[in-house]
Amino acid sequence: MLEVRDLSAFYGASQALFGVDLSVEEGEVVALAGRNGMGKTTTIRAVCGLVAARAESLRFADRDISGMASFRIARLGIGLVPEGRRCFRALSVRENLLVAARKGPWTLERVEALFPRLAERRDQSAGLLSGGEQQMVAIGRALMTNPRLLVLDEATEGLAPLIRQEIWSAIKALKSERLSIVVVDKSLAELLPVADRCTVLSNGRTVWTGRPADLDRSLQERFLGL
Numbered sequence: 001m002l003e004v005r006d007l008s009a010f011y012g013a014s015q016a017l018f019g020v021d022l023s024v025e026e027g028e029v030v031a032l033a034g035r036n037g038m039g040k041t042t043t044i045r046a047v048c049g050l051v052a053a054r055a056e057s058l059r060f061a062d063r064d065i066s067g068m069a070s071f072r073i074a075r076l077g078i079g080l081v082p083e084g085r086r087c088f089r090a091l092s093v094r095e096n097l098l099v100a101a102r103k104g105p106w107t108l109e110r111v112e113a114l115f116p117r118l119a120e121r122r123d124q125s126a127g128l129l130s131g132g133e134q135q136m137v138a139i140g141r142a143l144m145t146n147p148r149l150l151v152l153d154e155a156t157e158g159l160a161p162l163i164r165q166e167i168w169s170a171i172k173a174l175k176s177e178r179l180s181i182v183v184v185d186k187s188l189a190e191l192l193p194v195a196d197r198c199t200v201l202s203n204g205r206t207v208w209t210g211r212p213a214d215l216d217r218s219l220q221e222r223f224l225g226l
């Protein structure tokens with residue numbers, strides 16, 4: 001469903017990616033891993049049309065998305081949960097979810113069933129929520145767009161242990177429904193068990209991809225700093 005081959009990306013004149021390969025099959029959960037600054041966020045931003053990019057192949061849902069405007073890519077079905085869980089702080093939880101809504105199986109009711117805390121906090125301003133609850137709103141918003149591919153950058157960064165578990169449970173629930181997912185997270189111990197496949201970046205390049213179980217110690221030491 002997503003095919004990225006030999007992706008380069010640029011911030012103005014400075015090149016940040018030099019050859020990223022990343023693919024996601026229907027119903028697959030792919031972990032995107034690598035140490036800080038290796039290009040995970042930039043890869044995600046390039047796929048979403050948020051940073052200038054060039055690739056041998058950049059395809060989503062059988063369409064060439066290279067150079068496509070980010071809103072069009074979103075409309076094709078990539079739902080992004082960006083780093084730093086941005087939501088509209090002045091809007092209520094429910095308003096945050098409803099402004100993102102597009103036709104499909106994901107509705108307010110289903111998002112509230114996935115995250116019961118959001119149902120409890122429905123009328124509260126998002127700005128008053130805890131970080132974990134704001135992340136639930138951010139994930140809920142992405143789901144409300146009814147994406148075919150959900151992309152989570154730093155799914156649980158900075159969140160308390162209990163709420164991290166709630167986020168991972170939700171991701172597992174989405175996986176069991178066969179939603180395709182790309183996920184970045186600093187906690188490999190939590191990330192890898194959820195993933196069907198892991199793609200490892202180093203210095204703006206894909207250096208390894210395979211099943212998490214095959215990510216041996218030497219790879220982990222070399223590329224993930226473990």
Ligand code: ATP
Binds near residue numbers: 014036
């Ligand atoms: P982290 O986990 O720290 O977010 P990352 O793997 O997501 O790291 P990126 O944020 O994609 O890495 O950064 C990849 C490279 O691009 C780094 O060398 C970084 O310095 C550079 N970079 C990131 N954002 C910008 C920017 N806005 N302008 C210029 N260079 C940038």
